[in-house]
Structures are given as C-alpha cells and as structure tokens.
Amino acid sequence: MTAAELVASQTKPKGNKFSAQRVEVDGISFDSKKEARRWGELKLLERAGEIIELRRQVVIPLVGRDGPLLARKGRQMRITVDFGYVEVASGLTVYEDAKGLPTRDYEVRRSVAAAQGVEIVEV
Known part of the structure; x- marks a missing residue:
C-alpha cells in the first residue's frame, strides 16, 4: 500500500x-x-385545498424595537425556515422548520422572530 x-x-x-x-x-x-x-405531506395538503401559497426556504428578516437587527458586518439578520404556507380554514400564514437538533443560533433567531409575532412550528 x-x-x-x-x-x-x-x-x-x-x-x-x-x-x-x-x-x-x-x-x-x-x-x-x-x-x-x-x-x-404539504404538497398533498395543497392538492387537497387545505393550504395555499406553499413555499420553500422562506426568509424572515429580524426586526427589533428600534428597527432592523444588524450583524457585525452591517447586514440585516434573518432566519430562513424550511416551509411557509397559508392555511385556508384560518387564513393564517404558517412557518415550519424540520429540525432534528436545534442549534443555539437557531433558538435565538426563533425567539427574536417570536417577539415580532412570527411563530415557527418545528416538525
């Protein structure tokens, strides 16, 4: 060898x-x-008419009390979730993330999104 x-x-x-x-x-x-x-599963729900506007890799900009949250280099911080769609029955937009093991960074970004009224469902 x-x-x-x-x-x-x-x-x-x-x-x-x-x-x-x-x-x-x-x-x-x-x-x-x-x-x-x-x-x-979501594609089946969309075909059944239970959800509409199904999207992948949805970017949600993070905003604080005083405006956009900026990273060290000046770019606006964001969280990218796996799926976004609108439930037909309720008319609400739902954001989902298929997570196995959430990282600390993800937890912080998810908390900031929750503070601005955006709930992310982990599946």
Missing part, C-alpha cells in the same frame, strides 16, 4: 455535522429526509 492509498483509505468525506443525509425528490434537493418527507 502506498502512502497516497493509506491517506485515501483513512479520510472520510465530510458530511453534515448532525448526520442528516441530503436527498433529492422530484428534482428538488432537501437537506434531510425529514424535510423531504414533510414537503411531500
């Missing part, structure tokens, strides 16, 4: 830090199997 073969056998391809496996469904790439499964 050469040195190059030894190194190649010992290095593993870097994956997701939470062991989620990327998956592709209907030509759409998802970060996890859980997210792809939920997308399928």
Whole structure:
C-alpha cells in the first residue's frame, strides 16, 4: 500500500455535522429526509385545498424595537425556515422548520422572530 492509498483509505468525506443525509425528490434537493418527507405531506395538503401559497426556504428578516437587527458586518439578520404556507380554514400564514437538533443560533433567531409575532412550528 502506498502512502497516497493509506491517506485515501483513512479520510472520510465530510458530511453534515448532525448526520442528516441530503436527498433529492422530484428534482428538488432537501437537506434531510425529514424535510423531504414533510414537503411531500404539504404538497398533498395543497392538492387537497387545505393550504395555499406553499413555499420553500422562506426568509424572515429580524426586526427589533428600534428597527432592523444588524450583524457585525452591517447586514440585516434573518432566519430562513424550511416551509411557509397559508392555511385556508384560518387564513393564517404558517412557518415550519424540520429540525432534528436545534442549534443555539437557531433558538435565538426563533425567539427574536417570536417577539415580532412570527411563530415557527418545528416538525
């Protein structure tokens, strides 16, 4: 065995830090199997007419009492959720995130979004 073969056998391809496996469904790439499964469920609900305006990777800008929250480099902070849609029965916009293990950063951003009246449902 050469040195190059030894190194190649010992290095593993870097994956997701939470062991989620990327998956592709209907030509759409998802970060996890859980997210792809939920997308399928939401598409069925949309076809049944229970929800409308189904969207993926919805960006919600974060705003505080005195205006937009800015990161160190001056950009407005935001949280990106996996899905957004409108429930037909209630007329409310629902934001969902398919989370396995929430990070501290996600928890803080979700709390700020909640403070501005945007609830994020974890599925």
